Amino acid sequence: MKRSNGAGSIYKMAGKRRKPWVARVVLGYDGNTLVRKIVGYYAEKHEAELAISLYYAMPSGDDQYITLEALFEKWKATRAFTELSKGTQDNYTAAFKFFAEFHKTQFAKLRASHWQKAIDLAESRGLSHSTMTKIKALSGILSEYALAEDIVSKAYYKTVRIPRQSGKKEIPTFTDLEIAKLFQHTNDSLVDTILILIYTGMRISELLTLVKANVDIDNMLIAGGAKTEAGRDRVIPIHKKIQPLILRRFADGEMYLVEYVKEVGNKKQGTKRTIRAPYRYEYYCDLYYAALERLDIRRLTPHKARHTFFTRMSERCKDKKAMAMVGGHSDPAFTEKTYVQPDVERLRKAIECL
Numbered sequence: 001m002k003r004s005n006g007a008g009s010i011y012k013m014a015g016k017r018r019k020p021w022v023a024r025v026v027l028g029y030d031g032n033t034l035v036r037k038i039v040g041y042y043a044e045k046h047e048a049e050l051a052i053s054l055y056y057a058m059p060s061g062d063d064q065y066i067t068l069e070a071l072f073e074k075w076k077a078t079r080a081f082t083e084l085s086k087g088t089q090d091n092y093t094a095a096f097k098f099f100a101e102f103h104k105t106q107f108a109k110l111r112a113s114h115w116q117k118a119i120d121l122a123e124s125r126g127l128s129h130s131t132m133t134k135i136k137a138l139s140g141i142l143s144e145y146a147l148a149e150d151i152v153s154k155a156y157y158k159t160v161r162i163p164r165q166s167g168k169k170e171i172p173t174f175t176d177l178e179i180a181k182l183f184q185h186t187n188d189s190l191v192d193t194i195l196i197l198i199y200t201g202m203r204i205s206e207l208l209t210l211v212k213a214n215v216d217i218d219n220m221l222i223a224g225g226a227k228t229e230a231g232r233d234r235v236i237p238i239h240k241k242i243q244p245l246i247l248r249r250f251a252d253g254e255m256y257l258v259e260y261v262k263e264v265g266n267k268k269q270g271t272k273r274t275i276r277a278p279y280r281y282e283y284y285c286d287l288y289y290a291a292l293e294r295l296d297i298r299r300l301t302p303h304k305a306r307h308t309f310f311t312r313m314s315e316r317c318k319d320k321k322a323m324a325m326v327g328g329h330s331d332p333a334f335t336e337k338t339y340v341q342p343d344v345e346r347l348r349k350a351i352e353c354l
Helices: 045-057 068-076 086-102 112-124 129-148 176-184 191-200 204-208 240-252 281-294 303-316 320-327 344-351
Strands: 009-012 021-030 033-042 221-224 234-237 259-264 273-278
Touching: 009 045, 021 045, 033 045, 068 086, 068 129, 086 112, 086 129, 112 129, 176 191, 191 204, 191 240, 191 281, 191 303, 204 281, 234 344
Parallel strands: none
Antiparallel strands: 009 021, 021 033, 221 234, 259 273
C-alpha cells in the first residue's frame, strides 16, 4: 500500500544485507531541493513502518540526543536566562546541581521520577521549601524549552510534588548577648560590618556595593538598596550605636564604605602595588564565618543579620510602615509602593527603637 504524501517512505536496498529496509522521511525543501532524512535501517519492513510512525509521534529535532547538562548550557545562552537578574541566575545554577546524577543522561529519557528525585534529595538534606520550589521551576523551564525545540513531546515535570510546609519555621537570629559580644570586639576583622548589617537591615549585597557617595555623614543617613522597587534608593538612618563604626569605615574607604587592602600587579615586573577594593560575596562570607568562630558565636548566615533587624524592630517599633520603609519592603498595611520624600525624622525614630 502506497504511503500518503508527507508520510515518509520505505524501500528495500538491493543485495544481501542484514538490514535492507530503509525508513526515510521528508524534512522539507531547501529552495527547489527536496530534503530527506534517513530514520534508520531495519531487518523487516514492519520495523521500518513502525520507525516512521514513532518518528512522527515523537518529535526529534537536531538535539534529540542532547544530554541534560548540554541542554542546560544551551538554555543559558538564550535571552530567557541572560535577561534574568544575577541573583535569579545564581539560584537556577545552584538548583541545577541537584540534577547532578542525570547531567550526562539523554534529556529525552528523563521522566517525572528523575525530576522528583532531585526534590527528594533537597528534602533529605533539610533544605528549604524555597529551594525545592526553585528546583521544580527549573525542571519545568528546561522541559518547556525541550518541547519548543522538538526534543521531547511531553513535559513530565508537571506531576512532581513538593513537600508541604509544616507551619512557619522559626528563624534563628542574633541574641542580645551575641550582639553585646560583637560590640566588645569591633576592632576584630569584619565584626563591625556584622553590626552594621544588624542595625541597618541591609542585605549583604547592598552593604558590599554601598559607595561612600551614598553615605551622608553630616545627617547620618544611608541612601541605597537593591533587589525590589521598595528597596532601591531607600533612606536608612544610621543608629547611634553604629555611628562610630560607619565613621571609621568612611574615613578608611576610598570609594566603597566596606573595602579591604588587596595586592595587584607583578613583583618581578615592578608593577606590584596595594589597592583598596570591595569584597566579593564569597570572600566576605568566608571571613564573616571565621569572625563568628573566633568569637565563639553560632554560625548564623549573613542574611540572619537582616532577620535580626526585623525581629528586633517588630518587637520594639510600633510604626510598622516606617519599619518596612527602612528595611526596603513594600508597605505591609497599605497599597502605596513608592514615596516622593520620606519623613526622615519618622524613619530615625523607628531605627532608634533598636
